[in-house]
Amino acid sequence: MPCEFYIRDVRWSPGDRERDAASPLLKDVTLDVATGEFVGLIGPNGSGKTSLLRCGFRYAKPHAGQTTLDSTDIWSKPPRWSARHIAVLLQELPEDFGLTVEQVVKIGRTPHKRLLDADTHQDAAIVARALDDVGMRQASDRMFLTLSGGEKQRVLLARALAQQPDVLMLDEPTSFLDLQHQVELMRLIRQLRVTTLASIHDLNLAAAYCDRLHVIANGAIVASGTPETVLTADLLRRVFQVETIVDTHPVTLRPRITLIHPE
Ligand SMILES: Nc1ncnc2c1ncn2[C@@H]1O[C@H](COP(=O)(O)OP(=O)(O)OP(=O)(O)O)[C@@H](O)[C@H]1O
Numbered sequence: 001m002p003c004e005f006y007i008r009d010v011r012w013s014p015g016d017r018e019r020d021a022a023s024p025l026l027k028d029v030t031l032d033v034a035t036g037e038f039v040g041l042i043g044p045n046g047s048g049k050t051s052l053l054r055c056g057f058r059y060a061k062p063h064a065g066q067t068t069l070d071s072t073d074i075w076s077k078p079p080r081w082s083a084r085h086i087a088v089l090l091q092e093l094p095e096d097f098g099l100t101v102e103q104v105v106k107i108g109r110t111p112h113k114r115l116l117d118a119d120t121h122q123d124a125a126i127v128a129r130a131l132d133d134v135g136m137r138q139a140s141d142r143m144f145l146t147l148s149g150g151e152k153q154r155v156l157l158a159r160a161l162a163q164q165p166d167v168l169m170l171d172e173p174t175s176f177l178d179l180q181h182q183v184e185l186m187r188l189i190r191q192l193r194v195t196t197l198a199s200i201h202d203l204n205l206a207a208a209y210c211d212r213l214h215v216i217a218n219g220a221i222v223a224s225g226t227p228e229t230v231l232t233a234d235l236l237r238r239v240f241q242v243e244t245i246v247d248t249h250p251v252t253l254r255p256r257i258t259l260i261h262p263e
């Protein structure tokens with residue numbers, strides 16, 4: 001199903017909303033992800049990326065504003081509706097799984113089934129395909145807990161893919177991955193053409209793979225657009241307080257950011 005994702009004028013603070021009314025953590029954030037687009041959310045530590053993603057997938061309820069999928073407000077629907085449409089990969093890895101890799105990925109099928117529905121051949125095929133996509137099929141029978149950090153992250157991405165979502169929300173999906181798997185994950189997401197919003201710290205990866213970027217600083221969106229328009233040395237200085245050289249990558253023709261290391 002094609003899916004356009006909107007976060008509109010979202011205001012949110014943790015805890016007591018009255019206390020933070022004057023200066024909320026998320027300050028009237030508006031952003032969009034067009035159907036099939038891969039959009040990156042970039043910004044410094046503590047700028048509000050995870051908080052914004054949480055407001056986007058029906059975990060944290062905004063104090064004001066809306067999150068809509070194809071014009072439907074996600075808070076007007078039951079949690080199961082969101083689970084059927086939006087899959088998330090969080091920054092924190094769950095540690096309490098006494099399950100095999102295959103069983104973890106199978107959890108992704110749950111929103112599409114009724115309570116006592118048996119697993120079908122189709123479910124098994126979707127789970128196997130998702131494990132293939134992330135290169136973890138050979139580990140199907142391993143205990144999830146015994147995997148490395150990067151392997152766990154890939155299995156949790158497989159779980160999100162097995163959900164067959166209309167929207168993928170990923171919080172730093174490449175953070176535990178080696179170079180090969182960073183590139184493969186970004187390529188996979190781009191090829192899937194699922195409407196995707198992902199927070200990404202590696203600006204060169206974001207530049208190379210994302211269709212568009214939203215930049216967040218102090219809980220407010222400060223720039224939105226293609227990597228070429230957004231990633232300038234001036235913006236990086238203002239938002240990240242670093243000096244950089246931004247030129248064009250000779251192969252991808254996307255912006256290439258080189259950090260000027262201070263003495
Ligand atoms: N439930 C909470 N209670 C108190 N403070 C919170 C809560 N959630 C977020 N914060 C604070 O809000 C700010 C934004 O946090 P958030 O996790 O959204 O940042 P982020 O952009 O994802 O950062 P990072 O790049 O480090 O992951 C931080 O200063 C954080 O400490």
Ligand SMILES: [Mg+2]
Pocket residue numbers: 049050051091171
């Ligand atoms: Mg975060």
